[in-house]
Amino acid sequence: MLLAVAPVSAHLQVFQASWEQSTWRLEKQPGSCALSHDIPRFGQARFEQQTGKRLAFSLRAEQPPVSDQQASIVSRAPPWKHETEAVALGTFALKQGKTPMQLPREQALRIYYELEQGMQPVIGFSDWGDGRDQVEVGLSPVRFRDVLPEFQACTAGLLYLDFEALDEQTIFFATNSDRLSHTARRTLDELARRWRKQKNFRIVLGGHADERGASDYNLQLSRKRAAMSARFLKSRGVPAGVIESRYFGETLPFDPQSNKSAWSRNRRVTIWLAARQ
Secondary structure (H helix, E strand, O other), rough: OEEEEEEEEEEEEEEOOOOOOOOEEEEEOOOOEEEEEEEOOOOHHHHHHHHOOEEEEEEEEOOOOHHHHHHHEEEEOOOOOOOOEEEEEEEEEOOOOOOEEOOOOOHHHHHHHHEEEEEEEEEEEEEEOHHHEEEEOOOOOOOHHHHHHHHHHHHHHHOOOOOOOOOOEEEOOOOOOOOOOOOHHHHHHHHHOOOOOOOEEEEEEEEOOOOOOOOOHHHHHHHHHHHHHHHHHHOOOHHHHHEEEOOOOOOOOOOOOOOHHHHHOOOOEEEEEEEEO
């Protein structure tokens, strides 16, 4: 079990993994790659990238904050790089809840690069009790580089989208079929109602097929599934100009295994919501 650094004074609480036990773990899920780092007695830091989304950073707390406040992030040199000066990375909002800090791509990349350079980002804020003490949560760079090649290989394998997805849903199909099930129709119906109310997003449909059959056949089947979904949305009042259809055949399986369970998840249309152009 990792050990937290003891408070250095009565008014400063420091949470950080020890050098000996510090580790970063790669977590791979269909459509997602993450690096997680346990912070003893505090929680976990996490970088994550998902299909259609950019790299994000989050801080999770075992004891959630009871009020919102501001936090500062400073990149400090570890003891073995004492000649390097600290760099302020800015101030950020801490919110109530299990995940008090969630940072978008630009800030996430800055923290990522500092760790890659062997620096130690430290998040500072007032304690969540009476606010009298100062809390520092350190991200150890030890062993961060060890897992980077695997993480970069994982993110390189994610489906590239030329837009950032605001939301994502999936509908599924029977074998060799582009027919919409009752569940798929219900999902598309709800999406059409959402668009009629808001009209502030566009819809990108990505058709897929499982690995069985000829690749040309699977490509055409995935096209038909996306087209059928688009046709249904248009019948429910969504203009054709708001809908874009793409198709990928068998090339981007949600589940790379070769069995019935995987095939059922790979016969699908992925629905991405994106900002209006």
